[in-house]
Amino acid sequence: MNILILGATGFIGSAVAARLHAERHLVTGLARNPSRARIKYPSITWIKADLATMTDPSNWQVPLSGHQAVINCAGALQDGLSDDLAATQERAMHALYVAAKQSAIDLIVQISARTDGGGKKQPFLTTKRNADEALAASGLNHVILRPALVLGRNAHGGTALLRALAAMPFAFPLIHAQSPMETISVDDVAAAVSKAIAGQFPSGADIDLANDDVLTLRELVTLHRNWFGLAPVPVVAIPAGLARPVTWAADIAGRLGWRSPLRSTAMAVMSEGVLSRRSAQHRLSQRLTTAAEILDANPSGIQDVWSARLYLLKPLMIAGLALFWIVSGIVPILAPITASRHFLPFMSQDMATTLTIATCFIDMALGVLILVRPFARTALYGMLAVTLAYLAGGTLLEPSLWLDPLGPLVKVLPSILLTVATLAVLEER
Template sequence: MTILILGATGFIGQQVLLTLSQAGHPVTGLGRDTTQAGARFSAATWIARDLRTLQQAADWLPLLDGVTAVINCAGALQDGLRDDLVAVQRDAMLALQQAVATRAMPPLLIQISAPENLASAGTAFMATKLEADRALAASGIPHIILRPTVVVGRNAYGGTALLRAIASVPGVLPLVDAESPMNVVHVHDVAQAVVDAVEGRIAPGSDLVLAGEPTRSVEQMARFYRRWLGLADAPVMRLPSTLARPLSIAADLAGRLGWRSPLRSTSIRISGIGVALDEGRRTLTAPDPTLRLATEPAAVQDLWFARLYLLKPLMILTLSLFWIVSGLVPLLDPVTTSLRFGASMSEVTAFTVTIFTSLLDIALGLAILVQPWAKRAMLGMIAVSIAYLAGGTLIEPTLWLDPLGPLVKVLPSILLTLATLAVLEER
């Protein structure tokens, strides 16, 4: 008999899978792309499925054979190119509940949700979470709902990664809503709560907030992370909340292109009210998560990650603009541009090559902005750049001596592309 973990490739899901496995439970992880997680946790069974395709009870039934418990660690912050909140957080979960109810011995369904008092931010994230939670509570099937506050750990993703990035800014801590409460819980304590639920130490039907003690402010957590990264303390630069608005608009647009920025409007709205304890809900408190983090000291790669986190979108945008502009400029006067090929190529051929390569540059510059296409676009940029260097050297080697350096400039472009490709992965 096995335990099925939904969203097992995510930050919480991977830790839940590892902790359950260490406790002796056979585990099966389900995720949209299980390639990397499967390599990390080869002892587990893996199923590559997208929750957006599991919208009917019949879709779930084959996945429940031999399953004693289902742990839902899946979720999405906001709708985007790769995410559909209604499909993932509501409809798929309602279908799962219906499928579980048909079993003669229904498995225990453990839902990793969020504190209910965050609903006051009025986000679709919480609305869809709560619809699934309330349906589960009324379903009559064995279940437990766990509501962790902000989850932190040795690794970082999303909002906690952004906080580390802010903490790494040289000489200053730029913060919006610095005094907002921020209760955090360590991912190990969340995973241990799941083990306790599976092994019967938490009663079925429980609906618990998982929180750490004490609650701190955003500023206090940023200062902690700054010390954790080995940096000297710095004064806080209190930024007006109005500054968050244009940032969230840009982040929401990036979300429509598949980029899951922690600056999207859902995060901004939640951070505006803060993540505090829900006084009206039973709470399972865990030890101070910063004490556990202090036993997991940062290394130089953590500082690299923190500082590259803010640079990564700028690197992608720079590459995009570089290639788009490189394609547009020759199109302003393609005839003159084609003359740079010299006598080695006929006028018609040179003109055709100019138009084709300009359009190719623009296409690659636009493609890198779409997250699912970004990796292939960058590989294309590298291949095309090498082709430009080789072709330019063969056709018109004097271009290497051109004062404007049209060929020389390709080399730093390739290096920037390689650096961006190296930090492209999100989890």
Template sequence: MNILILGATGFIGSVVAARLATDGHAVTGLGRNPVRARLRQPAINWRRADLSRMTKPEDWEDLLKDQHVVVNCAGALQDGLSDDLAATQARPVTWLADVAGLLGWRSPLRSTAMTVMSEGVKSAKGESGLAATSAAATLAANPSGVQDLWFARLYLLKPLVISGLSAFWLLSGLIPLLVVPKASAHFLPFMPEAGATALTLVTCLIDIALGAAVLVRPLARRALLGMLAVSLAYLTGGTLLEPALWLDPLGPLVKVLPSILLTLTALATLDER
């Protein structure tokens, strides 16, 4: 059959799409960002669409043409930059992780997810004769490996890494603005006072921009790459212009090194699907 799957790039939709394609059906997948999905599942005909904007019958005419079945796997657990619960399914309850959801992060601790988990899994034997197994039995049948433990621990650290990097870069940009003459004094041996002040202001604004951008999920990768580039530029410039900073008791250049390692860690754990 010709089958159209809504939300085919999602957690459930991607599995449903793969299974139906394996069973020999002509599957068309619908999602907001099908480019990466096409690389993972090239056998599926991917179409780009945003369900929250498809409110008129004519928006569906081309997609539904020649389709025998439509499978709806679209959904969201929290309002965010790309999810609108009012346009898909439910009204959210606000919580700390929900704030991260508004910035595009898919935290597993969002209030709606925690509510669903607290209700447990209920199952009644029907015609299929199938019943849900307990959590203990499921975990016993699929024991965690070292990779699972790494993932679980890093996932808990992920928000701390991102927020820590944001705070570091925001403070790096804001604090010098309180004492611009003192901060620009490092550049005075190499340029006039006006140029030193201008360079100080520019670097402060760059630091603030990167610290703010890394908090927004769609901008996070570019912000992290920018942090790496700027950090390397600071290290190179500081080494060439004022190498004595490496021996400074406060370690202004030495402290950049762990910042780079933390940024690489954030990049390595950024993907959520």
């Protein structure tokens, strides 16, 4: 069967694509950057598309052509610079359903979520719910799958945060530590999609995907720490009110394009926990892999510990670089004549002052740009280039600065290392 997968580069979508390809289906994925996706997943055909712009049925004519099934694995947690929930999760889906009725699409499989629990009024769940209801009313042959917290060999979003908390050195700082958590293996999600493609579910089926093992958030984080092979540490329960500054900062970061799992939507869902509907008609009759079994089947390596420990350090690294560069631009500009004294043996006072002010604005601009996700990589390369230029200029104009007791040039070297380290962990998936 020719199958189109939305969100094929994501955590769930990539597992679904690999499963269906292994079963000899012809798989096509939508991607914002198909050239990069093609390098990582060469066995899949890729189409360049952005769901946020596909809100008219005519936008779907070319992508749907030649396909018999569509699997929607795409989703975003919260509105931000990189995500428009109303466009991608609702309007684009409405347009897809209209276009699908006009084409040869035999089946649509929607990967959704439990939309009536904690945080049900959040845009993430509201747009998902509206899309689900529109699909159910469309008359199209469809299956809706609602996975619980998805675990697998890789991690993204909430599961990456679980690992980060599990790798904390001295204690687990947990909000809603007693919230109940149901989990599902990403392989079991892919298997359920495969069954839907094979026609093993009736049209209109609405199925929750969760194993029968309900853990608290505390137990789940502890399970991951054991998976890392790290020594036990105490749990520090944090009142939800004390976590609001972190959530507030994460929401701001989201507006700048960073997809933090600490945003308000995730916290609203976590306040109740991740639970499925317990009624038999909404659950699979088969036994599903438990969280402990998922981790046992995928032994951790030291790279998993490194990744987990760097996960929460990454925003601190970015914020630290931003603060360093912004402050380094502000301080000299407060007293530009004094700051320009190093240039005076080589140029006039006016030129030295102008050069000082120009470099101050460059520093501040780089500090601001690194905070905006689409410009972060460019800003980091800019920081490296400007820093090396400063070192070269300082060495040529005043080499004695290397011997200065305060080490103004020597102290620049650690900032270079921090910039390189931030570049190394910049990618999100």
